Amino acid sequence: MVVVGARLAGCAVAAPLARAGRRVVVLDRMGFPSDQLSTHVLLPAGTSELAKLGALPRILALKPSRVRWTQIVVEGISALERLRPAADGIDFGVCVPRDLQDVQLVEAAREQGADVREHCTVQSLRWRAGRVTGVRYRDAGGSEHDIASTLVVGADGRRSSVASLVGAWTPYRLSRNGRGLVFRYIDDPMAGGVEAETYYQWREGNSFAFAFPTTPLGRLVILLMGHRDEASDARADPEGYWQRKLDEHPGLAARVAGAPPGTKLRSTGETPAFFRASSGPGWALAGDAGHFKDPVTGQGMRDAMFAGRTLAEELLPVLDDADAVDCATRAWEAARDRECLPAYHFANSDTRVERQSAVICEVLRDAGRTTDPDITDLLGRARTPQQILTPTRAARALAAALMRGEQPRTQTLRRLLPDLRTELAVRAELRAGHFRSTRTIPGSEHPGAVWPAPPQAVA
Amino acid sequence: MTRIAVVQPALVLGDVAHNLERVEDLIRDAHREHSPEAIIVPEACTTPNVFAKILRGTPRPVDGQPFQLLTRLARELGCVIGGGFVAVRGKHAYGTFVLAEPNGAVHLHDKDIPTAWEQHFYVGGNDSGVARCETLGCTVGLMSGWEWARFRTSARVRAGGAQVVLGGMCWPSMPLNWPGPLRAFSEREHGIWREQARALPGQVARLTGVPVAHASHVGAIVGETPLGPGIPWKTQMLGESQICDRDGTILARLTLEDGEGHVAADVDLTAPPAPLDPLAERYWIPRFTLTTHAAWHAMNAHGALAYRLRHARKAFPWQSWPSGDLPDAIPPSSPTDAAAATSA
Numbered sequence: 044m045v046v047v048g049a050r051l052a053g054c055a056v057a058a059p060l061a062r063a064g065r066r067v068v069v070l071d072r073m074g075f076p077s078d079q080l081s082t083h084v085l086l087p088a089g090t091s092e093l094a095k096l097g098a099l100p101r102i103l104a105l106k107p108s109r110v111r112w113t114q115i116v117v118e119g120i121s122a123l124e125r126l127r128p129a130a131d132g133i134d135f136g137v138c139v140p141r142d143l144q145d146v147q148l149v150e151a152a153r154e155q156g157a158d159v160r161e162h163c164t165v166q167s168l169r170w171r172a173g174r175v176t177g178v179r180y181r182d183a184g185g186s187e188h189d190i191a192s193t194l195v196v197g198a199d200g201r202r203s204s205v206a207s208l209v210g211a212w213t214p215y216r217l218s219r220n221g222r223g224l225v226f227r228y229i230d231d232p233m234a235g236g237v238e239a240e241t242y243y244q245w246r247e248g249n250s251f252a253f254a255f256p257t258t259p260l261g262r263l264v265i266l267l268m269g270h271r272d273e274a275s276d277a278r279a280d281p282e283g284y285w286q287r288k289l290d291e292h293p294g295l296a297a298r299v300a301g302a303p304p305g306t307k308l309r310s311t312g313e314t315p316a317f318f319r320a321s322s323g324p325g326w327a328l329a330g331d332a333g334h335f336k337d338p339v340t341g342q343g344m345r346d347a348m349f350a351g352r353t354l355a356e357e358l359l360p361v362l363d364d365a366d367a368v369d370c371a372t373r374a375w376e377a378a379r380d381r382e383c384l385p386a387y388h389f390a391n392s393d394t395r396v397e398r399q400s401a402v403i404c405e406v407l408r409d410a411g412r413t414t415d416p417d418i419t420d421l422l423g424r425a426r427t428p429q430q431i432l433t434p435t436r437a438a439r440a441l442a443a444a445l446m447r448g449e450q451p452r453t454q455t456l457r458r459l460l461p462d463l464r465t466e467l468a469v470r471a472e473l474r475a476g477h478f479r480s481t482r483t484i485p486g487s488e489h490p491g492a493v494w495p496a497p498p499q500a501v502a
Numbered sequence: 503m504t505r506i507a508v509v510q511p512a513l514v515l516g517d518v519a520h521n522l523e524r525v526e527d528l529i530r531d532a533h534r535e536h537s538p539e540a541i542i543v544p545e546a547c548t549t550p551n552v553f554a555k556i557l558r559g560t561p562r563p564v565d566g567q568p569f570q571l572l573t574r575l576a577r578e579l580g581c582v583i584g585g586g587f588v589a590v591r592g593k594h595a596y597g598t599f600v601l602a603e604p605n606g607a608v609h610l611h612d613k614d615i616p617t618a619w620e621q622h623f624y625v626g627g628n629d630s631g632v633a634r635c636e637t638l639g640c641t642v643g644l645m646s647g648w649e650w651a652r653f654r655t656s657a658r659v660r661a662g663g664a665q666v667v668l669g670g671m672c673w674p675s676m677p678l679n680w681p682g683p684l685r686a687f688s689e690r691e692h693g694i695w696r697e698q699a700r701a702l703p704g705q706v707a708r709l710t711g712v713p714v715a716h717a718s719h720v721g722a723i724v725g726e727t728p729l730g731p732g733i734p735w736k737t738q739m740l741g742e743s744q745i746c747d748r749d750g751t752i753l754a755r756l757t758l759e760d761g762e763g764h765v766a767a768d769v770d771l772t773a774p775p776a777p778l779d780p781l782a783e784r785y786w787i788p789r790f791t792l793t794t795h796a797a798w799h800a801m802n803a804h805g806a807l808a809y810r811l812r813h814a815r816k817a818f819p820w821q822s823w824p825s826g827d828l829p830d831a832i833p834p835s836s837p838t839d840a841a842a843a844t845s846a
Contacts, residue, residue: 172522173571210840320842324567365519370823373563377824477845478824497838 044362045070045178045192047205049159050079050141051344052330053198054148055351056358058096061156063359068190070163070180071199075146080311082224082341083264084242084255086136086423089345091129093137095352098151105143108256109135112241113419115407116294117399118449122411123241124419136242136423139258140228168195168208168326174365175209175325194358194368195326198351203332206319207497211328214317215481219492220337221394222251223274223312225267225284229305234261238298245292249396251339252292254299265299268339270396274312281308314338315492316387316394318380320479322372325365329354333376334383337390340422346386350379377478385427388469391487400462401444401455406432409440429470461486504638506668506713507538507766510743510756511547512721516556518548522571525585528764533579536766540638541579542717544670545586545599545613545646550739551672552725553619553801557588558812559819561624564589564610564828565843569600576602577837582637584668585717586613586646588624590820591827591843594813595624599646599669601633606835609633610828611644614655618798619728620647621805629830631655632662636834640771643710645669650702650716651788656709657781665771667710671718672739673699674725679736691793692737696758698788699742704750705787711748711777713769718743720761728801745769749778 044060046053049071057067085093093099111134114123128134149159162183169177169189177191197205206212231239239261243254251268267273267288277284285308289296314337321333330347357375361367410417420426444455465486472480509528513521525547532541545551548568549560562568568587576583582603589598597613597620612627631644643659646669659667675695676688703716719739727733741758745767753767790798812818826843835841 170570170574172519172526173567173569173574174522207838210838211842212838215842215844320844323565323842324570369567373824374822478826479842479844480846481844482846497836 044068044194044196045190046196046198047165047178048198048200048330048332049075049149049152049161050145050198050200050330051148051347052332052351053196054098054152055092055096055348056196056198056329056355057157058152058155059352059355060359061152062097064156065362067157069152069157069159070165070178071159071161072164074161075149076142077145078140078142079145080224080309081141082266082338082343083138083140083257084136084341085138085344086419087126087129087133088424089348090135090137091131091133092345092348092352094131094133096148096151096348097155098148101147101151102137102139102144105139105147105258106260107137107139107258108239108260109137110240110242110256111135112237113422114241114243115418116244117246117407118404120404120408120411122407122418123414124410124416125414127416127420127423127425137258138255138264140264143258165204168205173324193325193362193365194372196354197326197328197332198330199332201331201335202495202498203328204498205326206328206332209323209326211320211323212497213494214319215479216318216483216488217492217494218316218337218391218488219490220271220314220316221396221489222268222337222339223271223310224314224338225274225277225308225310227265227305227308228257229263229265229299229302231256231261231263232299232301243294243298245294246399247292249398250288250291252288252295254295263299265295265305271312274310277308277310284308315494316391318479321379322376324369327354327372327375334379336383336387337394339393340386340390342386342390342422342424345424346383349382353378381476384473385429386424388484388487389421389428391489392465400458401450402437402440402459404449405440405443405447406436409436429473503768504540504771505536505538505766505768506540506542506715506745507532507536507764508715508717508743508745508754509541509543509764510718510720510741510760510762511543512739512762513547513550513719515552515554515723515725516549516560518560518562521547521549522567526571526575528762529575529583532764532766533581535764538581538766540582540584540668540715542668542670542715543585544672544717544719545597546588546672546719547585547670548587550674550719550723551588551620551623552674552723553622553728553735554725557623561588561590561595561820563823563825563843564591564598565841572600573602573606573608573840576604577606580604582635584644584670586670590823590825592825595818595820596627597624597646599644601635601642601644601668603635603637603834605637606837606840607636608832608841609635609642609644610830611646613646613649616805617648618801619805621802622808625809630658630662632659632664633831638666638771640665643667645706647672650706651786653709653781653784653787656706659710660775660777660781663775664710664712665775666712666769667706667714669716671716671742673718674723674739675737677727677735677737679734691791694791696740699740702788703742703744704746704752705779707746707748708750708779709777709781709787711775713746713748713771715745716743720756720758728804748773748776
């Protein structure tokens with residue numbers, strides 16, 4: 044089997060297959076270590092995926108902060124929650140810069156038998172009778188090679204060459220991001236304390252800020268998610284922008300007070316969410332190549348590994364039968380969508396650049412009464428948004444918001460109707476379970492995304 | 503003048519992978535030899551349609567491997583390619599004929615009535631079977647199997663203003679292994695069917711007043727006998743791939759004896775349709791025998807009931823697949839954006 048792309052999804056699909064004795068060649072145009080724009084964050088379910096991939100010992104050897112808590116602050120209302128352990132008992136999240144992390148995934152895949160070839164660029168796919176049967180690639184020396192394969196997996200990111208080559212470049216479902224992503228690393232002035240075991244997020248006005256203890260111990264990554272246009276503000280005047288954000292988020296300012304200047308700010312303003320057709324005869328798209336959520340909820344890394352691992356699990360029993368492989372990849376795509384749709388819609392909701400609703404504030408106030416896992420189950424994928432915000436709980440939160448009146452009651456009610464309509468449409472879609480549904484949901488999916496032209500030829 | 507090639511394949515029952523490879527080879531060969539502007543392969547190019555349990559598992563997703571084969575070859579070879587297969591579209595399987603253009607445009611047509619035993623495996627569609635083909639610069643009528651043999655199909659194509667009829671045929675004959683007097687009977691029926699298959703493309707050309715390209719299966723095949731478990735139905739696909747001019751003149755032809763191959767002919771697609779024969783108030787164009795009529799009705803009823811029962815029990819393997827559909831008219835697209843089945 045050939046996997047194109049050797050990061051999260053690529054290694055997650057390659058490692059279990061190689062471990063089972065299958066011949067897996069992984070091609071990546073980059074050499075590792077190699078950095079990547081990312082939210083970095085993994086909750087216990089994500090750490091558990093690292094373990095299943097066989098990479099966790101290597102990651103832990105990097106001495107990452109082990110994060111067991113999350114503190115969410117919305118409009119001055121705070122909830123501190125312990126992260127719910129994953130099913131295998133792993134009870135901490137990790138946050139590792141991609142240049143440190145991805146090379147460990149590559150080495151872990153190699154240890155398990157995958158043949159990872161760096162600096163190798165896919166040129167074209169081989170087709171026979173309407174089915175992909177292999178790839179042609181160019182190595183670092185410029186020589187071209189052919190590999191025959193029962194399945195070619197494109198795990199080569201949002202600008203996937205494999206997606207382009209199989210004719211799946213343009214998503215069948217697309218939503219424009221409202222927020223951009225700006226981040227920098229700094230030394231943690233609270234290293235060693237419980238703060239260094241806690242993911243923080245602040246939601247004030249229409250701006251979000253996050254502080255994640257990262258790797259190695261004693262470092263923090265700060266992510267700022269304001270309007271997508273702020274990415275260009277951050278590029279034009281980095282330190283002015285940084286100071287503005289500290290002013291908007293006093294909690295963040297307090298968290299980083301006393302820290303020396305951090306690394307330069309990095310940013311992106313174009314992160315539309317999408318679903319591509321992700322399976323076809325002899326091919327599949329895993330990770331960001333097939334589906335991408337707005338980064339605001341930090342689910343991308345976990346979902347990429349989940350997609351890769353579950354694809355490998357579907358394939359293992361059938362890899363010698365081309366027809367069965369095609370059935371398996373289609374079934375896998377449908378299952379991936381069932382897993383990811385709730386989080387996709389939630390991220391689409393969260394990327395709206397607006398003040399948090401009074402109802403959400405009340406839900407957070409309710410969650411903050413204990414330190415048990417609650418809201419963070421959503422980020423840890425232990426429960427769906429629909430399971431967390433049940434109709435009863437939403438009604439209670441609405442009543443509390445109206446009684447408390449912290450936000451104008453008319454505004455709360457005016458906002459309720461469209462939000463309710465969107466939520467009912469999302470629930471109806473999840474119940475229906477249609478394959479590759481193209482029906483967009485107003486309020487969740489945002490128009491105006493500009494989809495880029497496909498790559499010229501190659502990965 | 504426009505050069506059209508028809509491919510006459512000898513395919514293997516139920517072996518979809520092998521058959522698609524064979525079809526690809528024949529299309530490429532036809533393209534090399536004739537440099538045509540259109541190449542037509544038969545309906546059911548994934549496997550011959552006879553009565554056989556193995557066919558319950560041979561439908562493919564409408565955007566699956568057969569669709570990819572036809573559409574990708576159209577782009578690569580720069581010519582129109584048409585061919586059919588049993589396709590899963592939404593909740594049901596259909597006898598879908600695909601006409602793919604080099605610019606990525608694709609036109610789909612579902613056969614209106616599955617023929618006799620075919621009712622066991624799929625259901626009929628209700629589209630017009632008429633599409634505008636920009637590559638050929640004309641309106642095209644699409645026909646599959648015994649749609650060719652019904653007056654109403656020619657009427658539909660005439661009403662749609664088609665300037666050429668393209669399509670495929672999968673016509674297995676009567677059993678040729680029956681013993682004693684039954685053998686004489688079936689051989690007589692076989693002879694009648696051969697003659698009817700020979701005449702049919704030209705008849706459709708005269709009825710519609712346009713050139714026709716008719717690609718047909720050929721070769722020996724062994725199926726099963728409906729309501730006769732364990733009794734093999736050993737027969738032949740009748741061949742008769744033809745390209746006929748609008749007056750019914752056969753311009754190119756492959757018979758049963760010719761076996762596998764391809765032929766091509768030049769036809770004029772610019773002239774307006776000029777039907778020479780009237781549309782009769784009958785159902786069938788050929789004068790089918792009583793036996794054919796009886797078999798048609800009995801097998802239709804048996805097959806349709808069996809399909810409905812099996813479908814209700816979700817007993818077709820393809821019913822467990824996640825399934826979407828494609829529109830009948832797919833607009834031109836770039837190679838990086840091929841059509842994929844979705845749900846509304």
